[in-house]
Amino acid sequence: EAAVTQSPRSKVAVTGGKVTLSCHQTNNHDYMYWYRQDTGHGLRLIHYSYVADSTEKGDIPDGYKASRPSQENFSLILELASLSQTAVYFCASSERGFYAEQFFGPGTRLTVL
Amino acid sequence: QQKVQQSPESLTVSEGAMASLNCTFSDGTSNNFRWYRQHSAKGLEVLVSIFSDGEKEEGRFTAHLNRANLHVSLHIREPQPSDSAVYLCAVSMGLLSGSFNKLTFGAGTRLAVCP
Numbered sequence: 341e342a343a344v345t346q347s348p349r350s351k352v353a354v355t356g357g358k359v360t361l362s363c364h365q366t367n368n369h370d371y372m373y374w375y376r377q378d379t380g381h382g383l384r385l386i387h388y389s390y391v392a393d394s395t396e397k398g399d400i401p402d403g404y405k406a407s408r409p410s411q412e413n414f415s416l417i418l419e420l421a422s423l424s425q426t427a428v429y430f431c432a433s434s435e436r437g438f439y440a441e442q443f444f445g446p447g448t449r450l451t452v453l
Numbered sequence: 454q455q456k457v458q459q460s461p462e463s464l465t466v467s468e469g470a471m472a473s474l475n476c477t478f479s480d481g482t483s484n485n486f487r488w489y490r491q492h493s494a495k496g497l498e499v500l501v502s503i504f505s506d507g508e509k510e511e512g513r514f515t516a517h518l519n520r521a522n523l524h525v526s527l528h529i530r531e532p533q534p535s536d537s538a539v540y541l542c543a544v545s546m547g548l549l550s551g552s553f554n555k556l557t558f559g560a561g562t563r564l565a566v567c568p
Contacts, residue, residue, distance in 0.1 A: 344496070381499075381559060381560050382457065382541060382558030382559050382560050383541070383543075383556075383558045384558070385555065385556075422517075429495065430509055430553055431499070432497075435509075435556060437554075438485065438508075438545070438554055439485065439502075439504065439554065441499060441502070442499075442554060442556070444496040444497040445496050446495055446496045447495070447496055
């Protein structure tokens with residue numbers, strides 16, 4: 341059974357609209373992450389969280405907010421979606437620790453028109 | 454800032470032939486390296502994690518790390534058509550990462566294995 345799930349799996353949004361991507365993990369992990377992947381590029385870290393009710397900025401946080409209401413759930417929020425935010429978004433979770441493995445969800449394909 | 458580059462961008466091999474993928478990184482203090490496989494429309498699956506110079510084998514997948522040359526490679530023995538996917542190299546920037554494994558990813562190598 342998948343330990344990191346994402347919803348929706350795909351979404352079409354309009355420019356200027358609000359988009360919320362959701363992630364749920366059953367790994368009992370402290371850390372959760374949001375990445376985006378653009379065609380021909382690797383994954384880039386947007387936000388991460390190491391405890392409920394707290395989030396941290398990653399490498400490309402502009403235009404995104406994150407919310408961690410519980411250990412299991414982590415959301416990515418685009419308040420005003422833009423064309424440049426069309427991408428595939430991945431959520432991941434890991435235990436605390438430098439060598440801890442990250443476990444990824446299946447991804448959400450977001451298209452902003 | 455860490456830069457991770459993968460080569461080739463795409464690779465086609467015959468079933469059963471060895472497939473070799475390359476990854477170079479810019480931060481010589483890096484000591485945490487992973488290879489992931491990404492099938493179309495699916496998440497990432499970790500194949501091999503390597504933390505010191507030398508070789509690490511996980512089934513048909515072997516990683517070679519040479520930090521002096523800023524290079525890590527992945528070799529796939531006896532590849533199958535089901536191994537056709539995008540392979541991503543991920544590197545951690547070392548102790549500056551803090552208490553979690555902050556990864557920098559390469560753009561990937563698209564591997565096609567022909568029967």
